[in-house]
Amino acid sequence: MRIQFIIFIIGLLGLAMATPYIMQQTGVVPSVGSSSTGDILPSFSPDILSTNDTRQTFYKWQDAKGTWHFGDTPPKGTTAIEVNVDTAANVLRPVAAPEAPAADTKTSTGASSIVPLPMTVNPAQIGKLIDDAKNVQHLMDDRVKSVDAATR
Numbered sequence: 001m002r003i004q005f006i007i008f009i010i011g012l013l014g015l016a017m018a019t020p021y022i023m024q025q026t027g028v029v030p031s032v033g034s035s036s037t038g039d040i041l042p043s044f045s046p047d048i049l050s051t052n053d054t055r056q057t058f059y060k061w062q063d064a065k066g067t068w069h070f071g072d073t074p075p076k077g078t079t080a081i082e083v084n085v086d087t088a089a090n091v092l093r094p095v096a097a098p099e100a101p102a103a104d105t106k107t108s109t110g111a112s113s114i115v116p117l118p119m120t121v122n123p124a125q126i127g128k129l130i131d132d133a134k135n136v137q138h139l140m141d142d143r144v145k146s147v148d149a150a151t152r
Contacts, residue, residue, distance in 0.1 A: 054088035 059080040060070045074080030121129065 051088070054086055056085050056087060058083055058085070 058070055058072055059074040059082055060068055061074050061078045061080040062068050
């Protein structure tokens with residue numbers, strides 16, 4: 001029983017190791033270094049691959065006060081750290097958003113009505129809302145006073 005298990009595990013490992021080679025021959029998955037030039041990512045389009053134009057180098061250094069500075073060239077007499085950045089890293093293709101239908105801003109008289117937000121409150125109730133807000137503020141002030149009195 002134990003020998004059968006060992007043979008099964010060895011067969012499974014052999015299959016796992018042979019799968020990339022089998023898939024490479026069938027053309028299903030490109031393998032690392034499979035092309036004649038050794039490209040690692042042969043399936044990506046060339047417009048988003050890293051090139052010399054997308055690589056940038058800048059320098060960072062710290063002044064006497066401990067503040068970090070960044071620039072294309074470090075000042076003389078400082079020890080700067082060279083930082084290499086590839087601007088093509090993690091580039092995502094833009095997604096076109098659907099166009100919103102044009103809103104009709106004309107009123108029945110033909111004049112343009114500009115309302116920044118839709119009204120959600122009846123203008124006649126604004127006075128009552130302000131009074132309610134003041135009452136809530138008084139309740140909060142009383143609460144702060146009672147908490148301060150209890151913690152002293």
